[in-house]
Amino acid sequence: MSDQVWKALDEVIADVVAPQAQPVDEQGAFPSEAVEALAEAGVLGATVPTAAGGMGFGLADAARIVDLLSQSCGSTAMVTMMHFAAVPVLAAHGPREIVDSIAAGRHLSTLAFSEAGSRSHFWAPVSTAAPAEDDRIVLDARKSWVTSAGHADSYVWSSRPLAADGPMTLWFVPAATTGVRVAGPFDGLGLRGNGSRPVHATQATIPRSAMLGADGTGLDLAMQLTLPWFLVLNAAFSVGLAEATVREAVSHLTTARLEHLDQTLADQPTVRRDIGLMRLHTDTARAMLSDTVTAVEAGRDEAGLRVLEVKAVAAETAIAVTDLAMKACGGAAFRKDLGIERRFRDARAARVMAPTTDQLTDFVARLSCGMPMLAGA
Template sequence: MDKQISAALDRVIDGVVAPAAAEVDRAGRFPAEAVQALGEAGVLGLASATEVGGAGGGLRDAADVVQRLSSSCGSTAMVVLMHYAAVTLIEAYGPKQVRREIADGRHLSTLAFSEAGSRSHFWAPLGTATADGSRVRLSARKSWVTSAGHARSYVWSSRAMAADGPMTLWLVPSDAEGLTVSAAGFDGLGLRGNDSRPVVADGVPVTADAMLGADGTGLDAALGVALPWFLVLSAAFSVGLMGSAVDEAAGHLVATRLAHLGQSLADQPVSRLELGRMRLQFEAARATLAQTLTAVETDAPDATAQVLGVKAICGEAAASVSDAALRICGGAAFRRELTLERRFRDSRAARVMAPTSDALADFVARLACGLPLFDGAPA
């Protein structure tokens, strides 16, 4: 990663992200100040090409950003993660003006794939795109869209207009006529500041050139361009969260005394053993992430299998580690005097964000058996 951007990221985390993390979580407040600061620091433009003024960063750079952010604030990390996933498609197919705005840190984007009717099966959109003279009208009920009330654009999926493919992608301005973001803010177990809300399109008019790629090719683009970034960055999110949980749990064990024994919690073999197991899980997940990044960069023969598995591996490890942190730190971890209860809640998101851990395990099994990833798809 560019050294200037890396140093600026550290300053934003220390000065803006970390101090606000508890309030962002408590109030379910979108981290607008952090996002603005990250834009000004060049972080939002990290994955944009240098030709439009971006940093030209790759997947490893983006994973580093997400991992560092999630160690302080899961909500902010998720906003940036979804932005990067959307940017991959905008960089590949989007207009240069929007790409320049993103590179300049003035444009936050996000994915709008999941729908109320098909839920986590993002590969099966029910929303439609209908020709209307020189325009196209989009109609859909998107179920959960990160940064819904703050993004300037959505990378939007619909059924194909006329082609045989299952999906077409669009770049939709968030202020488009007929687009409605749910008035009720996000009130979930974890990631409470990520402003994930339903978005409804009721005949939203867009121009034909809002299409990203060709009609019917959206699933190929989503799987080949955006999904690897989403899966790997989700793993980086989990690794960052795990690292902070392990460090805080260790600090608590060392600092907390059992006065009647004249010992710390770290002197207790059972607690120490549990902490050691947590650390081993963290190191294994971190190594898996690093190995997957190398596989992608070197186009290794098993890169696809590693990419499909890394989110599930690291997400399940984060859930396990954060659960263990609550056990060994006791009552203090259930209260907000430590950040562990927030880490515990945030870690659960990886299991249910599409593709879910179960879906990814099935994808990996299908790949191993030589079966198509999706029922009805050609082998």
């Protein structure tokens, strides 16, 4: 079955994802056809654990999927990545019928952590959850930058706890919940089709049974189940962008010619230096991604540190590689048909996506100094 999924993924990328990448970017359109094709191919349900009725694809397989998608369309890769990041906590604590629907490819989920009030400090929600009649819960929130907003079937949602100690509680919130609405458009520099829009909840009522885990344990659940997948898959997204950029740049630089010298651009030493640096940066980030996945799956002592490091390293790598490609390819890279300027724009997103590169760098430093990762913890 897994071989069929990989074959189907290759076909979806070739037939749907790649051809639509440029129109998705130009129009700022959600890649609905690509997402539907991925669902039908079994890709969106592949990471549900076998114990929960899924195929049990692990972190390494998920990273490979996001990497391959990102090489063709950053927006489609980001939508898939956020869905994969939501699946572990839903598989462990979500409604069984929803998990079954995800496994069957009939349900797209995403994370709704970042908020207007606490911005990239996702670990400190200011949104609230309050008890109501009939064992119901009322949510009020101003969520920001929710990938797939208006297209996902559900959100893994954070709020302040109901009553327990702890920084936050997690909820399963169907997108169709009354009082939950998409509160604005997205017209971004890059990842223009990922539908990253604000979502507000105004007296939105959900059952108390929608709580994921226990009250007040949301940060622990996020750190254990969601954040490792989010950070590692975000790194795979950046590595895929860098890989595609190197491929596009080399293709152009080895065919474009200086006719008066009867040489290709790649025959120029300064251009070859840029190619070499792009390849070195990309391979270094890919090696770190591979080691991080191995560390997580083997339960190595430094796995937590690697998870924090890999997103920062890969994000900055994609920025460096796309910048080099723009320089090496010159005016041709500014044209949309080459695909480099789209990846140049898409690559900038990971740096500012919470936890940002600056935040991750501080987390790594704090842990290296024997301090708690989060101030005040």
